[in-house]
Amino acid sequence: MSKQKNKPGDEKWETIRQIGGGRQGDTFLVQPKDSTILSQSFVLKKLKNQKAPERRKRMHREVAALSTLNCPGIPRFIESNSDQFAADVPLYMIGEFIECKTLSQFLEDPANPMGIGNAINLVLKLLKTLQYCHKLGIVHRDIKPDNIIIRRDNIADPVVIDFGISFNESDADGTILTEPWQQLGNRFLALPELQVNSSMQRDPRADITQCCGILFFAIAGSPPVTLLDCEGRMPHQRPESQKALAKHPDDLLAKVNGIFDRAFGTHIEYRWQSIPELHQALTDCVSATDNARNAEQYIAQIQNKVSTSSDYARRQSFKELAQQLVKELYNVSRTVAGELGEGFGTIHDADAIYLKRRGIARVTIDWAKLRFSQSHAITNEFLPNNFFPKFTGSATGNELVLLAEVNGEQIELLRTPLNGEPDFTAFSERLRLFYLEGVRKLIGA
Known part of the structure; x- marks a missing residue:
């Protein structure tokens, strides 16, 4: 008999029999060794090629999805060590067994x-x-x-x-x-x-x-x-x-x-x-x-x-772009405040809500004008004023144009096709410089 050490998962789960297999992995019917915890059977999934980075990342993605889902049409997730996909550890996943x-x-x-x-x-x-x-x-x-x-x-x-x-x-x-x-x-x-x-x-x-x-x-x-x-x-x-x-x-x-x-x-x-x-x-x-x-x-x-309305696709594209841009506005303002150091912070208006847990920016859109507005400020506790620009995004033809207004002056920060993918790297850097220049002028540096 093999004297191989227990692999991850073997300490807690007892294999009953193999129930499936394919090119990517094998599945086994298992039961918990501690019968006082759970009494039913479960499915153990193991990768066949544990050294393949792509397969390990796929298992991690699958676990990331299943761990957030709670629906009768999806097997219940129990546990996994897939967060160690970058390490040299055999990966496994335990889920609900459905006959x-x-x-x-x-x-x-x-x-x-x-x-x-x-x-x-x-x-x-x-x-x-x-x-x-x-x-x-x-x-x-x-x-x-x-x-x-x-x-x-x-x-x-x-x-x-x-x-x-x-x-x-x-x-x-x-x-x-x-x-x-x-x-x-x-x-x-x-x-x-x-x-x-x-x-x-x-x-x-x-x-x-x-x-x-x-x-x-x-x-x-x-x-x-x-x-x-x-x-x-x-x-x-x-x-x-x-x-x-x-x-x-x-x-x-x-x-x-x-x-x-x-x-x-x-x-x-x-x-x-x-x-x-x-x-x-x-x-x-x-x-x-x-x-x-x-x-x-x-x-x-x-x-x-x-x-099925005639402008549904245009409105949907605008909404998705607006959410992406608001997320960048929120993140870059916080990044700049952190770069400036102690005493600096941010203020966001009531519409500027970003749900970090789900990565979704909540945007209030004027559907009649196909426009949204938000304000994200850089603050300093020792100064009487904040750098508080107002950002407005609007659909112009087949483009979304993002403007920043400061002291009555409007500056165009981005112009991108509604059905395209903006260069967020370039946009984030431009937005960063815009904030830094605005704070510099505000304090007279």
Whole structure:
């Protein structure tokens, strides 16, 4: 017998049996050695290649995501040592064990696909879980049948697993994000926004498109693979798919094909743009003759109306840029005060709220004028006055322009396309010099 020392996790957890494995890692059914703590079984996940930096970072990302999530559609996280991903320590993760099959296993017989009603209910539950994730700034990016498990063989109770390549806003400034030269996603459905060097690898709409791929897989019995084949046909337009889809009722199939027409567009701007929007379309598929209305339907209809308005994309881009800029205004003012030393500090007006825990800047926007205003001051306890500029960001054409006003004089600090990514390094340095020059003039240095 091997006399190998216990590895991390072995001290507390007893392995019962191996329950899975793949290219990246192995999973084991385990129980706590101290039975007074917990009495149920759990899943232990270990990396196969513990020396691969990328795999170690992926496990750390997965743990970072799971540790912030508390949702019935996601396995409960127990513990991990992934914070030591940069050290020479075998990494492990413990999570809730769910007795189940993957969606791939549940639909092993392609000749017996799922009914449209059940498939839609499955996807509606997945969308609810993903909307919860997106509100917390987490994008999964790898939705596929092997990453969906069916709790107790109940198709209305899907669970999303494997957050290994997810994006979490809370680590946006860290060092563990996927490199731009790496391709994300999976062979189930390749998406252009997840390809090498794409600037949209963090876009939550990729999750929405992959959910539509799950709907197609469930009722057609085969993966969509690509948005367009070599002859320019979408997944539901291919002969083999049409043969499988023809088994479903014509009235329902017509509505579902309409969803696929939009879901599998090449350009992400033409696909389903929000979860409430897709949710409403799916609901309409199975309740077209139901005139009953309830609170959830009204909410979905209102959200759908907002998200499909002609200027929704412009407003959404403005909001995202505004949040990013306000975060920089807040952080740079505090950095400058720290650089100036003892006696210096900052004051922020009531609208300048930055939630550090979630990395989100709260911005009050005048939607009629598409403008926001905030003030961030550098103070000194020994001086009668503070350097208190007012910052105003407004949409001008297809650009966002940020101005700073001091003593009635306006200075342009940034001009950037609404649908682009600003050079935040250059902007932060310009803002830093702006603050330093303003304080210098204020004290007459």
